[in-house]
Amino acid sequence: MDSSHECFNVSVEGGIAHLQLSRPDKANSLTLGFWSELPAVIDRLSRSGKVRVMVCSAQGKVFCGGLDLQIFASSQEFHATSAIEREAMQAGLEKMQDAVNALERARFPIIAAVQGACVGAGFDLITACDLCVASEQAKFRIEETNIGMMADLGVLQRLPRLIPAGVARYLALTGDSLDAAQAYRLGLLAKVFSSNEALLEGAFAMARRIAERPPVAISSIKRAMLYSRDHGVYESLQHTVLLQSAILSGEDILRSVQARASGTPAQFADLLELGQAL
Template identity: 35%
Template sequence: MSDSHFSTLSVTVSSGVAVVELARPSKFNAVSREMFLEMPQVMHLLDGRDDVRVIILKGQGRHFCAGIDFAALANNDSHQECPGRYRERLRRSIMAWQEAFTAIERCRWPVIAAVHGACIGAGIDMITACDIRYCTQDAYFCVKEVDLAITADMGTLQRLPRIVGQGRASELALTARTFKGPEAQQMGLVTECFPDAGAMLEAAERTAARIAARSPLAILGTKRVLQHSREHSVADGLEYVATWNAAMLPSSDLQEVLLAMAQRREPKFAKL
């Protein structure tokens, strides 16, 4: 994929691994109107590619994401129109911005977030929609919205409690306190915390390569079943995976794994 069509994101694909970089380093990768539009476009394109198995999401420059670029989203016309019409338009805008991060979660391929520097506000919205999260020891996080007199509305309040627990999520969201990488790992927000960005990216690439070497049907099935189980009872989840495997289990991928084991070699899977 060429990234020439995107002004706020950089996209490269190699050996089944797509790397998506937030590409506004001069603004500390703050989320602009353009990034809100481009993120779901990128995720939709990667979702449709049969040579992608996993995605790494990272930021260029000193920080992962400094939150929303309010200057870029400023609207000076709100006082010039009917309040009801303005509020309806604002509601539709918020829902469109939510889609930017929901698209990460909805993408059939797993997404690994690699966080360094600041991960504030919209950055938390972004990484909680990912499947795996890594960070550096000096990374720092903040659910910032209450400091700005607003309620977080792009996914943090819905996804963070499922990751770190309701009580911890409430404390972080209500106080807007800053916490660093080691605490993020201790609470379960990130899987692992690394001494520097180089070590973190090496680990993210190793994990991505390991995932990319697996059956594409097994990868997307595992992501979908995990997401379904998060929202449903154990019984519902078991019924769902039974139906899923009834459809997907009779595949050439399973036969390839068995043959590779017999021949003592690594399996090779066809594109979807």
């Protein structure tokens, strides 16, 4: 499946999806259409059961420059003066948050591959991914602080769970930048690569390794770790007991062991396709 959208292109090959931001001439800034198209695409890929992992990258020198500035000028929500307009602003903001949340809800893990600047809404997006890797030139910034507003799409909530909370507060309050070396030391990045070419190559190598594992186990690992982030240790352990008892497959274990012994990848069934939500 290949498809083009207002802000990104999507392709799927060998169980690996590639979502690539596609407005390099506009610093891959995100238009209003993005917030409807992204969750719809992620939901479709997730429901198919055939995607085992996704890489999220970008064209050009900048990963994402945040929201397209025209949104601030043209959207009534940013100039609301009445209670009715404020209520509509809440609904619009919840829609944008839900688009970011879609990355966490996907049945497959998502790897963000960041080159250049990743600021504003782009930073929100990568904190909702399961893994983040970057080139040495990458920089991360909560840009909203610098334009006189509060970040509101998830970075304030997710970043303190990825790096030390004190550093997250510093970044949120000052609008300062975090370079790739600092981001790696703090734990935001799993790996740093020397060039954009090496970045994509490394991200897809990770994706292929994940895609070779049993999809039901990988999906459950993602689910268990997200649950643990938001719940206590003992609640999370009980959740793991229930989840493991539901998905443990002796056949998948045997195939994995045999594959390690033979040095050849094992073959696992895709997840089942899901129907449309009611």
